[in-house]
Amino acid sequence: MLTTAIIREKRDYIIERLRIKGFDATALTGIILNSDVERRNLMTLSESLQAEINRTSKQIGAMMKEGNKAEAAELKEATRIKKEEIKRLEASLSEATAVMNEALLKLPNIPDETVPPGKGxxxxxxxxxxxxxxxxxxxxxxxxxxxxxxxxxxxxxxxxxxxxxxxxxxxxxxxxxxxxxxxxxxxxxxxxxxxxxxxxxxxxxxxxxxxxxxxxxxxxxxxxxxxxxxxxxxxxxxxxxxxxxxxxxxxxxxxxxxxxxxxxxxxxxxxxxxxxxxxxxxxxxxxxxxxxxxxxxxxxxxxxxxxxxxxxxxxxxxxxxxxxxxxxxxxxxxxxxxxxxxxxxxxxxxxxxxxxxxxxxxxxxxxxxxxxxxxxxxxxxxxxxxxxxxxxxxxxxxxxxxxxxxxxxxxxxxxxxxxxxxxxxxxx
RNA sequence: GGAGAAAUGGCAGAGUGGUCGAAUGCGGCGGUCUUGAAAACCGUUGUCCGGGAGACUGGACCGGGGGUUCGAAUCCCUCUUUCUCCGCCA
Known part of the structure; x- marks a missing residue:
């Protein structure tokens, strides 16, 4: 399995080299790069929400200690909404990941420079x-x-x-x-x-x-x-x-x-x-x-x-x-x-x-x-x-x-x- | 196959709901001291993913997966593995 990093860096080279294996990598690498971008966007969104929740949880902890229950309840509700949002984001994320992995698994290894072209x-x-x-x-x-x-x-x-x-x-x-x-x-x-x-x-x-x-x-x-x-x-x-x-x-x-x-x-x-x-x-x-x-x-x-x-x-x-x-x-x-x-x-x-x-x-x-x-x-x-x-x-x-x-x-x-x-x- | 116990960082081993990525010890790395080394002392020491030129920063991970909760190493379910006893066996 090739790394997404190398596909990002050398897509054209990969497509060219895989031709000698008789393999057209244009479509697959396209799918991989698209879902890779999508994945990283989704990740950033859901992780920053999670970061907010983590901060809020600490606040709630402090409030509970002080007996400030009303305010804590408010924050809990806000967290609940964010959690639902995260669930949605993660569903899309795992879908994008599945698409990417499937494509990655179909992509053969790149032949070394010294490998001659040929069909059989x-x-x-x-x-x-x-x-x-x-x-x-x-x-x-x-x-x-x-x-x-x-x-x-x-x-x-x-x-x-x-x-x-x-x-x-x-x-x-x-x-x-x-x-x-x-x-x-x-x-x-x-x-x-x-x-x-x-x-x-x-x-x-x-x-x-x-x-x-x-x-x-x-x-x-x-x-x-x-x-x-x-x-x-x-x-x-x-x-x-x-x-x-x-x-x-x-x-x-x-x-x-x-x-x-x-x-x-x-x-x-x-x-x-x-x-x-x-x-x-x-x-x-x-x-x-x-x-x-x-x-x-x-x-x-x-x-x-x-x-x-x-x-x-x-x-x-x-x-x-x-x-x-x-x-x-x-x-x-x-x-x-x-x-x-x-x-x-x-x-x-x-x-x-x-x-x-x-x-x-x-x-x-x-x-x-x-x-x-x-x-x-x-x-x-x-x-x-x-x-x-x-x-x-x-x-x-x-x-x-x-x-x-x-x-x-x-x-x-x-x-x-x-x-x-x-x-x-x-x-x- | 049956019954019970357990699984935490490189290793050993604490931690039973919040500030715990996790005490402490050993090991590793860097330093002080030394002619050199040891000892002693000081500091440091996990992996993966995202953002960033970088300093750095966000997230995840305490056997795997799922759940409860505002919050899980800690509670619940499930799977796997290991150990002890019993049975069987080259």
């Missing part, structure tokens, strides 16, 4: 490519066949127990999963992130704070009786740690790393995109989050992108980094890098991480502020997050790219965590 994925900018696309043997197979042959991930059992999109990992498949999580967490800790295990169910206030509510409740699983939501990403509980919080500048940057399962309802199935591990309702992800001062957030974005890239490199998977164009960015993001690994058998680039700077868009909602060193003033902090990494597509690429004749090679950095160096077909 085709216009994203390739910023880096790493690794060689492996040439696989003729009998190479996509991961959804490999997992069956190797007996490591069972979709049918997931269907039996829960439903489609909830795979069951077993044997070395389960160990591999756990090894990846441990590896990613350990690397995060090495890079200075604090490990957190948060709740995976969150309340409405948290879902609102990071922007899943009110609009995107369709993406989350909810527990009707308790009004809780299963998290679609660790970003939700992690960033909400700092909801309604004032940090000291010296405590910044806050750097967190966290493994959680993630739950997404998503829409339906889109053909071959959803095969195997490509798109799931429940998946594992290690997430990194940073909270920084505004001056340092883009430096932090690059640092996080660097961290994510190094993880993929250590696993030896070819990948590319895309700078998302305006039209492909999320509502809340100011700048996003997507990381895609190449899954050699299905011959597809798979998104395994999305690293974003939200600037103060989330922190304004969350009321996450910080106090500058030696100052009493508070300002909104900047929030960032990224996956480091989402597991299923990493596993897909790893299985496909590393298949050899009759075995799949585990990348070396992972071996200390798996305890084995290869996967073999059949039940082990």
């Amino acid at each position: 994925p085709d216009e994203n900018l390739l910023v880096r490519e790493w690794g060689e696309i492996p040439s696989l043997p003729d009998n190479a197979r996509p991961h959804w066949e490999l997992i069956k042959d190797y007996g490591i991930i069972d979709f049918d059992l997931g269907v039996k127990i829960t439903g489609a999109g909830f795979p069951l990992y077993r044997g070395k498949g389960a160990s591999l999963q756990r090894a990846l999580i441990s590896f990613f967490i350990a690397e995060g800790i090495k890079a200075g992130y604090e490990e957190v295990i948060p709740p995976v169910l969150v309340n409405e206030a948290s879902a609102f704070g990071t922007g899943q509510l009110p609009d995107k409740d369709g993406m989350m699983y909810g527990t009707k009786t308790d009004n809780l939501y299963l998290i679609p990403t660790a970003e939700v509980p992690l960033t909400n740690i700092y909801r309604d919080t004032i940090l000291n500048e010296g405590d910044l940057p806050v750097k967190l790393v966290s493994y959680t399962p993630c739950f997404r309802r998503e829409a339906g199935s889109w053909g071959s995109d959803v095969r195997g591990l490509n798109r799931l309702h429940q998946f594992d992800k290690v997430e990194i989050v940073q909270i920084t001062s505004p001056g340092l957030s883009y430096q932090a974005l690059e640092e996080m992108a660097g961290h994510t890239g190094r993880l993929i490199e250590k696993l030896g998977l070819p990948y590319r980094v895309m700078l998302l164009c305006g039209g492909d960015m999320s509502f809340t993001s100011a700048k996003t890098y997507d990381f895609e690994v190449y899954s050699a058998a299905q011959q597809k680039w798979l998104e395994v991480s999305s690293v974003s700077n939200f600037e103060s868009f989330q922190s304004n909602r969350l009321k996450c502020r910080y106090r500058k060193e030696g100052s009493r003033e508070t300002s909104l902090a900047h929030t960032l997050n990224g996956s480091a990494l989402a597991l299923p597509r990493i596993v897909a690429a790893l299985l496909e790219n590393n298949q050899r004749d009759g075995e799949i090679i585990i990348p070396e950095p992972l071996v200390p965590y798996t305890g084995f160096t290869t996967l073999k077909p059949g039940k082990e």
